[in-house]
Amino acid sequence: MPRLVEIRRSVMEADEEIAHRLREMLDRRGVLMLNLIGSPGSGKTTLLERSLIDPPFRSAVIEGDVETTRDLDRIKATGVPVVQINTHGGCHLEANLVEKALERLPEDVDVIFVENVGNLVCPAEFYLGEDHKVAICSVAEGGDKPLKYPSLFHQASAVVLTKVDLKPYVPFDEATFWDDVDKLNPKAARLEVSAIKGEGISRWIDLVEGWLCAKRERGS
Numbered sequence: 106m107p108r109l110v111e112i113r114r115s116v117m118e119a120d121e122e123i124a125h126r127l128r129e130m131l132d133r134r135g136v137l138m139l140n141l142i143g144s145p146g147s148g149k150t151t152l153l154e155r156s157l158i159d160p161p162f163r164s165a166v167i168e169g170d171v172e173t174t175r176d177l178d179r180i181k182a183t184g185v186p187v188v189q190i191n192t193h194g195g196c197h198l199e200a201n202l203v204e205k206a207l208e209r210l211p212e213d214v215d216v217i218f219v220e221n222v223g224n225l226v227c228p229a230e231f232y233l234g235e236d237h238k239v240a241i242c243s244v245a246e247g248g249d250k251p252l253k254y255p256s257l258f259h260q261a262s263a264v265v266l267t268k269v270d271l272k273p274y275v276p277f278d279e280a281t282f283w284d285d286v287d288k289l290n291p292k293a294a295r296l297e298v299s300a301i302k303g304e305g306i307s308r309w310i311d312l313v314e315g316w317l318c319a320k321r322e323r324g325s
Contacts, residue, residue: 120199120200120201120231121200121232123200123201123204123234124200124203124232124233124234125232125234126204126234127200127203127204127207127233127234128234128235128236131217131234131236132320132324134212135215135320135321135324136214136215136216136217137215137216137217137236137237137313137316137317137320138216138217138219138233138234138235138236139216139217139218139219139235139236139237139238139239139313139316140219140221140228140233140235140237140238140239141153141218141219141220141221141239141241142221142224142225142228142229142238142239142240142241142257142261143223143225143240143241143242143243143267144223144224144225144242144243144246144250145223145224146223146243146245147223147241147242147243147246147267148241148243148267148268148300149220149223149241150176150179150180150220151267151300151301152241152265152267152298152300152309153166153180153218153220154179154180154183154300155298155300155303155306156218156306156309156310156313157180157183157185158183160216160310160313160314161310161314162215162216162313162314162317163213163214163215163216164185164214164215164216164217164218165185165186165187165188165210165211165214165216165217165218166180166185166186166187166188166217166218166219166220167187167188167190167198167203167206167207167210167217167218167219167220168180168187168188168189168190168220169190169192169197169198169202169219169220169221169222170189170190170191170192170222170223171191171192171193171194171195171196171222172191172193173191174189174191176189176220177189186210186211186214188206188209188210190202190203190206192222195222196222196224196226196227196228197221197222197224197227197228197230197231198219198221198222198228198231198233199231199233200231200232200233200234203219203233203234215317216313216317219233219235225240225250225253225254225257226254226256226257228257229254229256229257229260230256236316236320237261237262237263237316238257238260238261238262239261239262239263239264239265240257240258240261240263240264240265240293241265241267242264242265242266242267242282243266243267243268243271244266244267244268244269244271244272244275244277244279245268245271245275245277247276247277248277248278248279248281248282248285249281249282249285250282251264251282251285251286251288251289252285252288252289255289258285258286258289258290258293259289259290260290261290261293262293262294262316263293263294263295263296263312264286264290264293264294264295264296265296265297265298265309266282266295266296266297266298267298267299267300268299268300268301269297269298269299269304269305270299270301270302270304283295294312296308296309296312
C-alpha cells in the first residue's frame with residue numbers, strides 16, 4: 106500500500122507542476138482560463154453556448170467528457186475554437202490533458218473556458234492552471250449541494266445557479282442554498298441565470314470581463 110500511495114502522490118505532483126507551468130504561460134499571454142465544474146445536466150454547456158454569443162472578448166473552449174463529442178458539436182456551432190478531451194472513464198480533467206488541448210487552440214484569445222467532466226467531487230481536487238474555478242448548480246438538483254460537496258464551494262470564485270426559470274416547478278430552498286454558500290465561501294460571487302431565456306447572462310459576462318481586466322492590470 107505505501108508504494109501505491111507514493112506512486113499516486115508522484116503522479117499528482119507531476120500533474121500539478123504542469124498546471125503551474127500552464128498558469129505561467131497563460132499569465133505571460135494575458136489569457137484568462139476558467140474551470141467550470143458542475144454535475145451532469147447542471148447546464149454547463151448551455152451556459153457556455155450563451156456566453157459565446159458576441160461576448161466582449163475572444164473565447165476558446167476545452168470540452169471535457171467521459172465519452173462522445175456531443176457537447177463539442179454544440180460549441181462548434183457557435184464558431185468558437187474548441188477542443189474535445191474524452192477521459193474514457195476518468196471522472197475529471199488533468200493538467201497534462203489540458204496542456205495538450207491548449208496546443209491545439211489559437212494563441213490570440215482572451216478567455217479559455219474549460220468545461221470539466223460532470224462531477225462535483227473529483228474536478229474540485231485537481232488544479233489545471235486556471236485563474237478561477239466556477240461552481241455551477243441547477244435548481245433541479247436541489248438546494249443541498251454546497252454542504253454535501255464543500256470542497257468545490259470553498260474554492261470557487263463564483264457560484265452560478267442555473268435553470269432559475271424552473272423555480273416555480275421544482276422544490277428548491279433558495280435561502281438555504283445561498284446561506285450554505287455564504288458559510289463556506291462568503292467571498293464567492295453569486296449569480297442566478299436562465300441560459301435558455303437569457304436571464305442573468307449579461308451579469309455573468311460582466312464578471313468574466315472583470316476578471317480578465319483585473320488579470321491584465323496586474324500583469325501590466
